[in-house]
Amino acid sequence: MKNHVWRPLFVVIGVVIAILLFRAVYVPSDFGAQDRGYTFGYHRLSNEQEWKDYPGKYKGSDYCRECHDDKVEEVSSSQHEMIPCENCHGAAFDHPDDPEKLVIDRSRGLCIRCHTKLTMPSSGRNDIPGIDPTKHNVGEMCSECHNPHSPSLEDM
Amino acid sequence: MKRRDFLKSTAVIVAGASVSLSALEFVDPKELLAANPQLRWGFLVDTHKCVGCGFCVKACKTENDIPFEANVTRTWVERYVIKTDGEVVMDCPKGARDGFTTKLLDQGASGNRLIPENEIAQAFFVPKLCNHCSTPACVQVCPVGATYQTADGTVLVDRTWCIGCGYCIMGCPYGVRFFHPVEHVADKCTFCYHRISKGGNTACAQACPFGARQIGNLKDPNDPVAQALMNQRVGVLRDEYGTKPNVYYIGLNKEVR
Structure with missing residues (x-):
């Protein structure tokens, strides 16, 4: 070649x-x-x-109980017992080392996730007491009247 | 030795050495699965229990570092409203990151829509996430071997290897994959692999106050999820695609796409 x-x-x-x-x-x-x-x-x-090895952020309510057992006990007798602590108090990360204090979400937006009255036949949503957030004490924080750890209306 | 012969044999040796031994082996996946039969992750969603609070979406975004404001999410919740005349109206504002806080249904470009109460026949929420299919279409189409399925059934993405071509995003019939705006790779639900492989719960299932989401081992007959699959009427999404999804739904009906 x-x-x-x-x-x-x-x-x-x-x-x-x-x-x-x-x-x-x-x-x-x-x-x-x-x-x-x-x-x-x-x-x-x-x-x-x-x-x-991906770092986790949520630690679970049992982790909260290790130090805050009084608060966990307080909420355990209310209807809100089913809500994990971190849903409102924020993910624990490495609390109490980092962050030292968790930022609590007290906004109306958090409460109305469940408590906006919707017409939802064939869904559990229908059984949750609800309000119209555009009419019910607009601009106020829910926690000014309702105690999130004991939300029963009789206790108000 | 002639130069010609030398080059010939060099070429043969180099070509032969570059084929690794494992490439010549024929592996039957079924055989390997049978060797490790004790774990297969699966997921159960009870649509009756879901109230559309969206805590699962928020928890997932925080846990897995998915930018909160970006319009991408690994899991989301859809609202279906079926009218008495049979029309199906669906919405999913921001993936239900902030829950469903209004009766208005977000119809995108055509604006919001209010359905009068007396016209609603059925209305319910359907949480969605990666189905971790037994024959995942997204994995088959990956040209570089960046996405794969582990022995215990989770479909993961190798972020160092993904070239961001987007084939898998197109290939998934459920639309669960997206382009991660920070990592610049394809991203998807991992079933919180870092949590479940340490004996924990997924972030979404842990955040759900109503127990609408559950993860379990489908190979363990005593597992609550496996039990529910045996004893209850469950359905899967888009069975006709043949991907064999592993997220099962209680209370699924045909209007759910």
Whole structure:
């Protein structure tokens, strides 16, 4: 064969080798078909651990109880017992270290998530006591009259 | 040795060495699943219990660092209102991040719509999240192997490997994937993999005051979710796509898309 065939061929082989070398360096060694086979499981295995190590923010009401058992006890006798502490008090993160104090959401917007009266037959929403937020003491904070830990109207 | 022979054999050796041994193995996924049969995450939603408070959406956004103001979310809640004349009206303002606080249904560009009380036959809420399908379409279409399914069934995205091409976002029949505005990669619900793999609950299920959301191990016959699937009438979304979703709904009806 002539030189004009060989020369481009060398270039192509060189490029292929360069790509393969780059691939060997760049692709992590734990990359491959894992438990779910090629179609669904082709990935870098260590990424699973990275997702497991993702930092959580919510700690759960049992974590709150460790220090604030009096407050947890207070709310436990009311209808609001079912609401996790962090829904209103904010995610705990590393409280009490960081943040030292949690910011409580006292806005009307939080209460009317459940207590806006909607017509929702075939939904649990219909059974929750509700108001029309555009008419019911507009501009006031709900907690000025209602105690969120003991919201019963008889106790007002 | 001639130069020609030398180059020939070099090319053969390099090509041969670059094919890793694992690429020549034939792996049957069923065989591997049978070897690890004890865990398969699944999710149960009780639409009767959902009141549309949206605490799940808020908790998910906080837990997983999804920008609160951006119009993307890993989970959302839809409101369906079925009128007496059969018309179905649906809305989902901001993914129900702030719950449903008005009777007006947000119809996007065509404005808000109020449906008179006497015209409402049925109205209910349907929470949505990734179905972590048994044959996920989003994983099949990924050209770089950035999204995958773990042995216990969760579909995850490798953020260091995703090139942001968006095939998976198009491929998902449920529209649960989106482009993360900060990470600049495809993003989706992970079933709070960091929480459930440490024995915890997902952030959305923990935040739900009414127990409308539950995560469980479908392979454990004593698990509450597995029990409910056996003993109750449950449905899945878009069964016809053949993706075999693993989020089950109690009280699903045909109007829910």
